Amino acid sequence: MKYDVIVVGGGPGGSIAGKTAAENGLKTIIFERGQNPGEKNASGVGLTPKIWRDFPDIMKEMNLPSQRVNRRCTAHFCDEKGELVSELSWTPSKLNTYKEAREFMTVMVYRHQYDKWLSTFAVDAGAELKTSTLITDVLRDSSGRVTGVVDERGNKYEGIVIAADGAISVVARKAGMRAKFGPYDTTLVVNYDFEAPPEKIDEFIGDNALHAWFSPLYPGVYNFFKKDGFHIGLGQWFGAITRNLRGYLEDCIKSPPVAKMIKQLNAKPREFHAHQLPWLQYPKKTYAHNIMLVGDAAGFPCPLEAEGIWHAMYSGRLAALTAKEAIDNNDVSERQMKKYEESWVNSPLGEEFAAGKEFQEFWAGLPFNTEKVGELGDIVNNSLNLFTGATSHLEMSQLFLKSLREKGPSIMPLFRKYLFPYVFRILEEELNDLAPFNDMFEKMRPKKKIRRRN
DSSP states (O other): OEEEEEEEOOSHHHHHHHHHHHHTTOOEEEEOSSSSTTTTOOOEEEEOHHHHHHOHHHHTTOOOTTOEEEOOEEEEEEOTTSOEEEEEEEOOOTTOSSHHHHHOSEEEEEHHHHHHHHHHHHHHHTOEEEOSOOEEEEEEOTTSOEEEEEETTOOEEEEEEEEOOOTTOHHHHHTTSOSOOOTTTEEEEEEEEEEOOHHHHHHHTTTOOEEEEEETTEEEEEEEEOSSEEEEEEEEEGGGOOSOHHHHHHHHHHSHHHHHHHHHTTOEEEEEEEEEEEOOSSOOOOEETTEEEOGGGGTOSOTTTOOOHHHHHHHHHHHHHHHHHHHHHTOOSHHHHHHHHHHHHTSHHHHTTTTHHHHHHHHHHTTTOTTTHHHHHHHHHHHHGGGSSSSOHHHHHHHHHHHHHHHHHHHHHHIIIIIHHHHHHHSHHHHHHTTTHHHHHHHHSOSSOOOOOO
């Protein structure tokens, strides 16, 4: 069977690729292994404002049963016993340059609802959606070049292939683009899904629907609240796993503040999930002759927090537009497909990876490092204590600086190696603009050393 475009995977990236291709007059088919798009997904998700910015005609219509608008995020720092030490919350910044980003942080939904809803736009645009179909191989011509795909029943389909089939992409492997992601390119993520009465979540959580938990007991934990339930989970790079991750997650759930939250919400565990999630410093090669990789298959989740829905949708659209150009030029060569990679590199998607190495390694070095994250929690809490009255502010400031010096040998190298290079790389021009402040800071320096009473 002959098509212009073959999309493998009916998730966000696949649906947008299919929609865009069909809207541009290309004969398009989308293959989904589940009975419905999203059926196989193992988590809920936070949709970022960038999706409303870049796909406004679609997102203005979203009204899913599970969605909850999140206007505030909270990070909880706990000690080695799991007890709460300090918390930080933040809301959308006024520095954001578009309306949605100033109004909310994320909108929380369940993927099985979102993916199914999103696929209707591809179908309405004219794409054919073929569900309950697993693609098992690629189709090659007599010269060995990929010309299409083969399903589990042996049916063959010819056309430009857009692989949106996730972290363990069959298309990428069968096409010889890669064996699989390396042990420090992908994470194992485990989470529990809890159901809870919506009125309880409204009362205790409201629009503070994204929480993160940090403790020496477990790697960084995410906590997403939807309309009638929530996910709580964690992940770790495969190469860094030293303990069963479910055990870490149980430690978090049993810790006093989390256990109290679950009790207040009358929450009951509904499902346990485990899945792979790419978390790369920079994507690998994303194209070959007649093939383009999008979303998780390309390794596009953000290197800082691993969010990947916008990345999948954005790359899916770019791939479909490249396919349109290839059809118009009657050219599906690797040289033509390279234009896809050039397009995402020079787009907001490429900007996400401008400091991917620093982002990923900083996250690995602190929030995912149970030996270091406790020290980070102490620093945060001690800094907040500068504004209490238990000890004079001058003395507390001096004690805080002394503690920084003591913790410096273990914490500061992480900041110097990962955080500072990011600041100087991305903000070099802006930092140069701060030079006039140097004289002001020098004039503000005390002429005499302030001494604290004994």
